[in-house]
Amino acid sequence: MLVLVAMASCQSFHLRSSGPVSPDDREQQQLAREFKKLEKQAAKQAGWSEKRKLKEARRGENQKIEKVISTARSYYGTPYKYGGTTRIGIDCSGLLYQSFSAIDVQLPRSSNEQSQLGPSVRPKELQKGDLVFFSARRGSSQITHVGLVTEVIKEKEEVRFIHSSTSLGVKEDNVFSSYWSDLFIKAVRPQI
Numbered sequence: 001m002l003v004l005v006a007m008a009s010c011q012s013f014h015l016r017s018s019g020p021v022s023p024d025d026r027e028q029q030q031l032a033r034e035f036k037k038l039e040k041q042a043a044k045q046a047g048w049s050e051k052r053k054l055k056e057a058r059r060g061e062n063q064k065i066e067k068v069i070s071t072a073r074s075y076y077g078t079p080y081k082y083g084g085t086t087r088i089g090i091d092c093s094g095l096l097y098q099s100f101s102a103i104d105v106q107l108p109r110s111s112n113e114q115s116q117l118g119p120s121v122r123p124k125e126l127q128k129g130d131l132v133f134f135s136a137r138r139g140s141s142q143i144t145h146v147g148l149v150t151e152v153i154k155e156k157e158e159v160r161f162i163h164s165s166t167s168l169g170v171k172e173d174n175v176f177s178s179y180w181s182d183l184f185i186k187a188v189r190p191q192i
Contacts, residue, residue, distance in 0.1 A: 064103045065128050067102050069150050069162070071099040072095055072096070072099040072150070072162045073162060075098070085097060085098055091164055093110055105192055115146070117188055118131075123175065126149050128152065130187050131146055131188050132159075132184065132187045133145065134146070135183050151172075160173070
């Protein structure tokens with residue numbers, strides 16, 4: 001079909017403006033209509049092709065995010081250990097460091113450095129795979145804790161995140177709970 005477009009584009013479509021329409025002119029008019037039709041089809045296919053590429057890229061990105069979340073959840077119940085990166089003990093930034101390494105993405109080791117990894121995201125726009133950052137006390141702007149968004153339940157206005165808590169180890173909580181919403185500082189969407 002693209003061959004026809006290429007062939008048709010090489011022909012000139014000069015039509016007479018007056019006088020009787022000859023068979024050659026009718027043929028040229030027909031060719032002009034067919035050419036326009038082929039141009040529209042090619043443009044439409046190009047648009048669909050771009051949409052398909054974007055959809056496939058998102059699908060690949062979603063699979064990577066699911067693998068990161070799955071890896072993080074495999075640490076569920078692991079006790080907190082400052083500076084830890086193993087199943088014997090792990091801290092919050094270590095959990096994300098290990099989880100993203102499952103898709104060959106090397107994160108910085110500290111939560112403060114991790115907070116610089118991507119564009120900021122408003123709380124109501126959080127998605128799976130976003131990183132959420134918290135302070136140690138209400139009113140502070142110093143980042144001391146990080147988690148990974150694992151689930152967004154819009155009808156309940158709930159955003160679940162996995163993190164390594166100092167008291168209970170690796171677990172999931174709701175960003176919008178009264179405790180965590182008071183400590184929330186920012187969220188970012190890492191580029192993977």
